[in-house]
Structures are given as C-alpha cells and as structure tokens.
Amino acid sequence: xxxxxxxxxxxxxxxxxxxxxxxxxxxxxxxxxxxxxxxxxxxxxxxxxxxxxxxxxxxxxxxxxxxxxxxxxxxxxxxxxxxxxxxxxxxxxxxxxxxxxxxxxxxxxxxxxxxxxxxxxxxxxxxxxxxxxxxxxxxxxxxxxxxxxxxxxxxxxxxxxxxxxxxxxxxxxxxxxxxxxxxxxxxxxxxxxxxxxxxxxxxxxxxxxxxxxxxxxxxxxxxxxxxxxxxxxxxxxxxxxxxxxxxxxxxxxxxxxxxxxxxxxxxxxxxxxxxxxxxxxxxxxxxxxxxxxxxxxxxxxxxxxxxxxxxxxxxxxxxxxxxxxxxxxxxxxxxxxxxxxxxxxxxxxxxxxxxxxxxxxxxxxxxxxxxxxxxxxxxxxxxxxxxxxxxxxxxxxxxxxxxxxxxxxxxxxxxxxxxxxxxxxxxxxxxxxxxxxxxxxxxxxxxxxxxxxxxxxxxxxxxxxxxxxxxxxxxxxxxxxx
Amino acid sequence: xxxxxxxxxxxxxxxxxxxxxxxxxxxxxxxxxxxxxxxxxxxxxxxxxxxxxxxxxxxxxxxxxxxxxxxxxxxxxxxxxxxxxxxxxxxxxxxxxxxxxxxxxxxxxxxxxxxxxxxxxxxxxxxxxxxxxxxxxxxxxxxxxxxxxxxxxxxxxxxxxxxxxxxxxxxxxxxxxxxxxxxxxxxxxxxxxxxxxxxxxxxxxxxxxxxxxxxxxxxxxxxxxxxxxxxxxxxxxxxxxxxxxxxxxxxxxxxxxxxxxxxxxxxxxxxxxxxxxxxxxxxxxxxxxxxxxxxxxxxxxxxxxx
Numbered sequence: 010x011x012x013x014x015x016x017x018x019x020x021x022x023x024x025x026x027x028x029x030x031x032x033x034x035x036x037x038x039x040x041x042x043x044x045x046x047x048x049x050x051x052x053x054x055x056x057x058x059x060x061x062x063x064x065x066x067x068x069x070x071x072x073x074x075x076x077x078x079x080x081x082x083x084x085x086x087x088x089x090x091x092x093x094x095x096x097x098x099x100x101x102x103x104x105x106x107x108x109x110x111x112x113x114x115x116x117x118x119x120x121x122x123x124x125x126x127x128x129x130x131x132x133x134x135x136x137x138x139x140x141x142x143x144x145x146x147x148x149x150x151x152x153x154x155x156x157x158x159x160x161x162x163x164x165x166x167x168x169x170x171x172x173x174x175x176x177x178x179x180x181x182x183x184x185x186x187x188x189x190x191x192x193x194x195x196x197x198x199x200x201x202x203x204x205x206x207x208x209x210x211x212x213x214x215x216x217x218x219x220x221x222x223x224x225x226x227x228x229x230x231x232x233x234x235x236x237x238x239x240x241x242x243x244x245x246x247x248x249x250x251x252x253x254x255x256x257x258x259x260x261x262x263x264x265x266x267x268x269x270x271x272x273x274x275x276x277x278x279x280x281x282x283x284x285x286x287x288x289x290x291x292x293x294x295x296x297x298x299x300x301x302x303x304x305x306x307x308x309x310x311x312x313x314x315x316x317x318x319x320x321x322x323x324x325x326x327x328x329x330x331x332x333x334x335x336x337x338x339x340x341x342x343x344x345x346x347x348x349x350x351x352x353x354x355x356x357x358x359x360x361x362x363x364x365x366x367x368x369x370x371x372x373x374x375x376x377x378x379x380x381x382x383x384x385x386x387x388x389x390x391x392x393x394x395x396x397x398x399x400x401x402x403x404x405x406x407x408x409x410x411x412x413x414x415x416x417x418x419x420x421x422x423x424x425x426x427x428x429x430x431x432x433x434x435x436x437x438x439x440x441x442x443x444x445x446x447x448x449x450x451x452x453x454x455x456x457x458x459x460x461x462x463x464x465x466x467x468x469x470x471x472x473x474x475x476x477x478x479x480x481x482x483x484x485x486x487x488x489x490x491x
Numbered sequence: 492x493x494x495x496x497x498x499x500x501x502x503x504x505x506x507x508x509x510x511x512x513x514x515x516x517x518x519x520x521x522x523x524x525x526x527x528x529x530x531x532x533x534x535x536x537x538x539x540x541x542x543x544x545x546x547x548x549x550x551x552x553x554x555x556x557x558x559x560x561x562x563x564x565x566x567x568x569x570x571x572x573x574x575x576x577x578x579x580x581x582x583x584x585x586x587x588x589x590x591x592x593x594x595x596x597x598x599x600x601x602x603x604x605x606x607x608x609x610x611x612x613x614x615x616x617x618x619x620x621x622x623x624x625x626x627x628x629x630x631x632x633x634x635x636x637x638x639x640x641x642x643x644x645x646x647x648x649x650x651x652x653x654x655x656x657x658x659x660x661x662x663x664x665x666x667x668x669x670x671x672x673x674x675x676x677x678x679x680x681x682x683x684x685x686x687x688x689x690x691x692x693x694x695x696x697x698x699x700x701x702x703x704x705x706x707x708x709x710x711x712x713x714x715x716x717x718x719x720x721x722x723x724x725x726x727x728x729x730x731x732x733x734x735x736x737x738x739x740x741x742x743x744x745x746x747x748x749x750x751x752x753x754x755x756x757x758x759x760x761x762x763x764x765x766x767x768x769x770x771x772x773x774x775x776x777x778x779x780x781x782x783x784x785x786x787x788x789x790x791x792x793x794x795x796x797x
Contacts, residue, residue: 015690061691061797160691162591184585184724191584194563196614197594198496218615220594370497392499393546394561404729408776411731421510421558425729425778428581433721433790435708440701459546459558 015059016160023241024052024060025165027157029150032169034161034241042070048154060160068116075155089135103129119153126152139439161241163190163214170210170238171447178207178238179377179402182450184430186211189373189398190218192455197222199370200363202390204228204257204383206376209239215373216248224251226360226369228260228387230378253360260386268361270354368392375400380454381410385417393419393460400451407454419461427452492545493643494562494610495617501540501559506642508560508570509534518562518570520641531555562642564610574631577607578672578697581726582788587615589793590668590693594619599662599669599686601625601655601679606635608670613639613647622648623662623686625655655679660686671696672789676703677710684714684796692796699789707792716794723790729778738771 018024022037026045033045039053050070055062064072089095104126112122126148127133136144159165167183175181189211195201195218203225205211212227216239219225227234234254255263262268369391374383380399391397397420401407407425414420428450432443492498492505501507503523510516511529519527519534521541527534532553534540539549545561560566565580578586586608592598596616603609603626612622626632632652639645651661656675659682660666669683669692676696683694694716696707704721711719 015688059690061795164588164591167588183588187584187588188581191580191587191611192565194565194614196495197618217593220619222594222618368499392497393544394559395497395546396563396565404778405776408731408778412776422514423731425731427727427729429725429727431723433704433723435701435704435719435721435792437705437709440705457546457560459560460544460548462548 015061018055018058018060018062018158020056023161023243024055025159025161025169025241027159027165028155030172032159032165032172034166034169045156046154048156050156052158055158058158060158063155063157065119065155072156086138086141087134088138088141090137092137092140095132095135101130101132102126103131119149122152123148161243163217163242166210166238166241167214170208174208178210179375179400180449180451181207181211181375181400181402182428182430182447184428185400185450185453186214186375188426188428188453189375189400190214192396192453193371193373193398194396195219195371195373199223200368201225202228202364202369202372202387204372204374204376204387206230206235206378207238209234209236211373211375212236212252213239213242213244216244216252217242221245221248221251223370224253224363226253226255226363228255228257230257230376253356253363255357255360255364257383259357259361263361263364264386264389270357270361364390369395371395372397374398377402379406381406381413384410385413388414388417388419388458391458393458395458396455397458398453398455400453402451404452407452410454414456417461419459420456421459423454423456425452425454492561494564494567495614495644495647497561499544501543501545503536503541506562507540507545508562508566510558510560516560516566516570518567529555529557531557564614567610567642568607571605571607573605574634575602575604577605579607579726579788580611581724582697582791583608583611585722585724586670586695586697586791587611589791590670590695592616592620592668596620596667597623597662597665597688599623599625599660599666599683601660601671602627602673603631603635603650604672605631606638608672609635609639609648610642610644612670613644617644617647620647623651623660623666624648625651625653625660627652627654655682658682662686664688666692668693668695670694674703677706680707680710680714680716684716687796690796694794694796696792697789698792699787701790704790704792711792711794715797717797718795719792720794721790721792723787725785725787727784728781730781732777732779733774734777734779735772735774738773 018037020037020039024035024037026033026035026043028046031046035043035045035052037052037056039056040051043050043052048066050066050072052072054072055064058074063075065075067073109122112125123145127145133141133144163186164183167186170178171181171183195215197220199219200223201215201219203212203215204227212225212234215225221244229235259268367390372387372391374380374387374397376383380401384397384399388397399407399410404425411423411425414423430450431446434441434443492502498505501521503521505521507519507521508516509519509527509529511531521536523537523541525536527536529551532551532555534549534551534557540559543549543559545559547559548556549559550556568577568580568583571577590598592612592615594616597620598612598616600609600612600622601624603624609622609624616622624635626635629652632650636645636650639648639650649661653661655671655673656678660669663685665688666686667688669686671679671683671694673679676698687694694711698704698707708719708721
C-alpha cells in the first residue's frame with residue numbers, strides 16, 4: 010500500500026471530491042449522478058486516472074482532465090493606485106446575468122468567461138494590482154469550476170467532517186484529533202480500546218495510524234457501532250480482521266465477573282432470541298422461537314440444536330414439495346439467523362476475552378457521553394504505563410473527570426488542554442491571518458496509567474498532592490488539589 | 492522495549508523514564524549494577540528496576556517514591572537532551588496528520604537537530620516505513636545515530652551528514668512526505684520535490700519568521716506544488732483547581748450596629764482558613780490557564796506535489 014506507486018481511481022472506491030477548500034466524500038460508481046458545488050456530473054471518466062487529478066465538468070456532465078494552461082503573463086497591466094475614485098454602484102459590469110448565461114450555454118470555457126467579465130468591467134483598470142488579482146481569483150472561483158479527486162485520509166476526512174457535519178463528530182476539530190493520535194501514541198502493533206460517537210471517524214483515524222497491525226476493541230453504546238466514516242477511508246479488508254467491538258452495556262458485568270453472552274444488545278435484524286449457557290461452557294444449547302414466525306409445519310420438527318443441525322439440513326435437502334420448498338426457505342432463513350447469532354456471540358466472547366486480559370496499550374474516548382463514567386470503567390482494561398486521551402466538546406465535564414481520576418489513583422501526568430489553530434493567507438505584501446477562524450475545537454484530558462494500588466486512600470492522597478503543581482503557601486488549604 | 496513497540500517489563504539496556512511528580516521526570520539508561528540519584532534517594536537498577544513492570548512504583552533509599560514509565564516519543568520530547576531548539580508534541584501532532592503519515596510511509600527530514608521529531612516520525616512509520624534524516628552538523632548527526640541505536644530503532648532510520656540545500660536527501664522519487672526545519676527552506680524545495688514520489692507527495696516547512704514563509708510559498712508555487720496552506724497551532728493547558736471566592740460584606744438592610752460582618756453570629760469567624768470555607772465563601776472547580784504560555788513556535792506550511 011505504500012511506496013512510490015501512485016494509486017488510481019477504481020470503481021467502488023470511496024473518493025473525496027475537492028474544490029478549493031470544500032470536500033465531499035462519494036462512492037465511485039458508474040452512471041451515478043453526483044452533485045457537488047452546484048455542479049452535476051458523472052464520475053465514469055475519472056476511473057483509471059491517478060488520485061490527485063484535476064477535472065473540469067463538460068456540458069453533458071462528464072469529467073475531463075484539466076489541461077495545464079500556461080498563465081499568459083500579459084504585458085504591463087493597466088492598474089490604479091487606490092480606490093478613492095471607485096464608486097460601487099453595481100453598474101460597473103456591462104455583461105448582464107443573461108449575457109453570462111448565454112456564454113455558459115454556448116459552452117464557453119470558464120477561463121474565457123472570466124476574460125469577458127474583465128473586459129466588460131468599467132472599473133477593472135482603475136483597481137490596484139492587488140484588487141485586480143483578488144477580482145480575478147473571485148471570478149475564477151465562480152466560473153472556472155475545477156474538481157480534484159483525492160484519496161481519503163485522516164487529514165482530508167477530518168477536515169471535511171469538521172466543515173460539513175461537525176455535529177456528527179461532536180465538533181471535534183481536526184487538529185484536536187491530531188493531538189489525540191499522538192498523545193495516545195497510536196502506532197502499529199498496539200492493542201487499543203476506542204470509544205467514540207463520531208460516526209467512526211476517530212476509529213478510522215486510529216486504524217490508519219495502526220496500519221492493520223495490532224488490534225482494536227471498539228466499545229459502543231446501543232445496538233452496534235456506527236462506522237459510516239470508517240468506510241470512507243477505503244481500508245483493505247485485512248485491516249478489519251483485528252477490529253473487535255464490545256457493548257458498553259456489558260462493561261459492568263465484565264468488570265464484576267458476571268459477564269454472560271445470554272442477552273445480546275437488541276439487534277433490530279434479529280427476532281429469534283436464543284439462550285445459551287454462560288461463558289466457560291463450550292456446548293451451546295438453543296431453544297428456538299421459530300414457531301412464532303413460521304407456518305405450522307407438518308414435516309420434520311422445528312426444534313434445532315447444534316447436534317441436530319446436520320440432520321435437519323439433510324431432511325431439508327430431501328424435501329421437494331412445493332410447500333416443503335417454502336418451509337425450506339423459512340428454515341434456511343432461521344438457520345441463517347441462528348448462525349449469525351452464534352457468530353455474534355462468538356465474537357462477543359472473543360472481545361470479552363481480550364478485554365479481560367486488562368493489558369490494552371491505550372484508551373481513546375471521544376463521545377457525546379459524560380466522560381467520567383467511561384474513563385473510570387474503561388481504564389481498568391488498560392495496562393500500566395500506557396497513555397489515554399479523552400475528548401469532550403466542553404471543558405466542565407473534564408474538570409470533574411480529572412477530579413474523579415485523582416480520587417481513583419493509578420494515573421499520572423494528567424493534563425487538560427485545548428489547541429488554538431489559525432490559518433494564514435500568504436501572498437507577497439499581503440500576508441496575514443485569515444479573517445475567520447474556528448472558535449473552539451474541543452478539549453482533551455490526557456494522562457498515563459500506572460500500577461493501581463487498591464484500598465490505600467492515604468497513598469492515593471499523597472500521590473495526588475505530589476502530582477499537583479505546588480501552589481503558593483498562602484492559598485495551600487483553599488486551593489485544594491482536586 | 493523499544494520506542495516503536497511496547498514491552499511489559501524493564502530490561503537491561505532499556506531507556507526508561509523516571510517520573511517524580513508534577514512535570515518532573517528524566518530519562519535513565521537501565522544498566523546492571525548502576526545506581527541513579529534522585530531527590531528521594533537512590534535507585535539501584537539491578538534490584539529496583541530490572542524485572543519490574545513498567546508503571547510500577549519504586550521506593551528510593553530515602554523513602555520517597557517514583558514511577559518508572561515506558562518511553563514514548565512524547566515523553567522523550569519532554570526529556571531529551573537539547574542540542575538545538577526542538578519541536579514539541581503539539582506541532583508534531585499536526586505535522587504527522589497533515590503529512591498523512593502512517594505505517595509504511597517513507598519520510599525525509601532536515602535538519603535532524605536533537606531528534607525530537609525524528610523519534611515521533613519513526614514511531615509512526617514503523618514497522619515497514621523509513622525515515623531519511625539529514626543533518627549538516629557532524630556531531631549532531633553522530634549523536635542522533637547513537638540515540639536511534641540505543642532506542643532500538645536504527646533499522647528504521649538513515650542519518651546522512653550533509654547540507655540538504657546543496658545535496659538533497661540522498662533519495663529520489665520515493666518519499667511520501669518531506670519535512671523541512673532549516674533556516675532557508677526555499678533553497679531545499681527543489682531537492683524536496685525530487686525526493687518525493689511522482690504524485691501526491693506531501694511537504695511541510697516549519698519557519699519561525701513570516702518572511703521565510705513568504706519566500707518558501709513563492710518557491711513552492713514555482714515548483715508546481717498545490718494546496719499550499721500555512722497555519723500555526725498553539726497549546727493551551729489548564730490547571731484544574733478548586734477555587735474559593737469570598738462573598739463580600741454588603742452590610743445589613745436595616746440600620747443596625749450589632750454586626751460587623753454578615754456572619755457576626757458565628758463565633759468561629761476568626762478561626763482557621765478552613766472555617767472560612769464553610770461561611771462566606773463559594774467554592775467551584777475551574778480550569779485555570781497558566782500565567783505564561785508559549786505564544787509562538789513557528790508557521791507550518793503544507794503543500795502537495797502535483
């Protein structure tokens with residue numbers, strides 16, 4: 010996957026469309042109409058090109074690689090010195106809306122339209138060179154629609170999500186995500202625990218930095234993990250071999266030793282509940298509720314147990330009645346469901362076993378839930394001397410989390426932080442920070458685990474005092490370390 | 492242990508981090524028979540360290556204790572011996588993500604300096620990637636090689652002692668990313684371009700001064716780089732503290748000479764500060780910013796090779 014080879018756009022890929030600083034993730038499928046930045050087109054012609062290629066949209070909605078055009082440096086352009094005599098009366102452009110539309114309909118290229126606009130602007134030659142530059146850039150942006158197709162990556166997807174759907178990622182700004190990946194020492198070979206409600210973006214970022222090596226256990230609320238963003242990364246299938254998931258609703262039972270795979274979190278697809286012996290026993294007995302969903306059968310009994318599965322399958326194979334066919338279908342559906350259920354249970358046990366080892370190399374939390382209960386429980390699965398990072402959109406819950414962690418003990422180097430990010434416009438004689446910036450990108454609480462000494466409140470207190478920055482003597486009692 | 496792979500127990504030859512308390516730690520080379528002095532007393536490597544689990548508490552001879560931590564590039568950055576000004580994890584984080592680095596990536600870096608960024612890059616590209624780092628100062632280049640060896644990562648990095656502006660990185664058309672932290676990065680853009688793979692390679696230049704940034708952006712454009720973007724990132728740390736604020740005495744509503752304070756009824760008014768906490772003060776938790784923080788490190792300019 011690495012090296013000098015440049016990747017080509019293939020059908021079925023998840024690609025990202027880019028125009029200036031606007032991104033959109035799409036599936037590369039033939040004859041599928043795409044809307045992006047007020048343009049309609051098909052991606053068919055893009056297939057086979059290298060990622061990073063820039064295209065123009067032709068009339069007809071097809072993509073065409075943009076030709077490298079040499080910017081003709083015109084002879085000394087006529088320009089003014091300042092705007093004292095330029096009056097903005099909205100009448101300086103002689104081309105009307107209809108005129109421009111006519112040009113577009115004729116199929117005139119964007120470049121040519123911009124040229125026309127310049128020639129038909131009465132004030133253009135009075136503008137300063139900088140203002141002319143700005144004018145041209147603005148018109149180009151509007152009329153010269155070029156689209157670049159780029160390969161998804163954490164950089165691109167996290168920027169895209171933050172700009173387009175920040176609510177889906179609880180306003181986790183991309184630089185904050187970058188800090189998490191580094192503070193968490195995410196690298197190949199780790200055994201990571203990830204708990205996120207960011208549509209799978211954080212999971213994808215962790216997977217990218219692990220390169221398919223190591224393992225990840227994703228904790229999830231409700232019925233199952235959301236991995237919409239994860240699929241955008243386009244990871245090869247083997248990456249998912251060591252990706253496990255475990256329901257939050259089973260965490261308490263796992264920690265207290267009462268974990269059983271008896272009741273799985275409600276799966277909307279499953280409507281046959283099967284009971285099972287608690288973990289530890291390999292034999293699985295199943296009682297089915299098939300009667301509720303099937304026609305009463307006059308043939309072979311519907312009860313199925315693993316030892317009899319083979320028999321019932323054989324019976325089904327011999328049955329050739331029309332009615333029998335229908336029942337065969339139903340039985341197969343039921344069996345499919347049972348197999349799925351059995352597989353789910355197996356995976357759950359595997360994930361539980363991995364967690365029970367309590368030797369994870371790190372913990373990443375970025376969720377809409379209050380961080381304290383998550384940290385206090387999930388940290389138990391992490392080995393000592395390993396980093397953990399928690400993201401929260403708000404600062405206050407992390408203040409509480411910090412306090413509770415101090416009480417718990419077993420953590421050092423706690424740090425509550427946020428990053429301040431500013432983008433710049435860099436042009437000769439026109440360099441300055443951009444005019445708008447993000448007001449906040451969320452907060453992080455990070456730390457390192459250490460061997461937890463249970464039941465020694467004295468030691469954890471003295472530990473807590475030692476971990477704090479020494480406050481001035483005067484305020485010592487009032488400014489209590491939390 | 493190595494900087495690219497976690498280990499569970501401390502071994503002879505490891506580099507471990509001794510943690511003494513709030514922001515007080517230092518690296519130590521674990522060696523049989525050696526002894527390390529700390530303000531809490533002596534740590535004997537053979538008995539106190541070797542064979543112990545990372546993350547353990549170690550009691551020193553004077554009775555105080557410390558924690559022994561597994562090294563990470565982040566801990567190394569905070570504790571390494573400075574030969575030059577270094578990059579800290581805040582900048583390193585955004586550089587890593589914006590250069591799209593991951594296992595298997597080939598990265599070029601100049602100058603190596605004190606190896607702060609180098610260790611982080613090596614960790615990210617391991618086990619199948621490689622770092623080509625160029626340092627024009629002979630001793631620094633040698634010291635870096637030595638450290639990479641000690642930290643078990645020499646197979647992932649090549650240190651070259653030359654001037655990147657004159658002689659480039661020593662490789663062509665294979666790098667996924669190039670990083671420049673040198674006084675005149677515009678002089679190395681051409682070499683960076685030839686080190687980068689044919690399409691889609693990323694470049695980053697770090698400069699403290701805006702004038703350097705302007706020159707670099709111009710040259711990047713001349714060489715056909717696209718997506719040129721300059722940003723800066725700063726870390727804001729908060730100290731978590733319980734704060735008590737006094738309630739001011741606004742006197743009584745009615746004309747009354749009996750009370751001096753609003754809590755005159757309470758005899759323990761003049762007592763210890765603890766008593767004050769119960770009356771007349773309000774407590775709350777706050778994330779208090781530090782008095783003085785880093786206001787600037789450098790501008791980061793990223794671009795893509797087209």
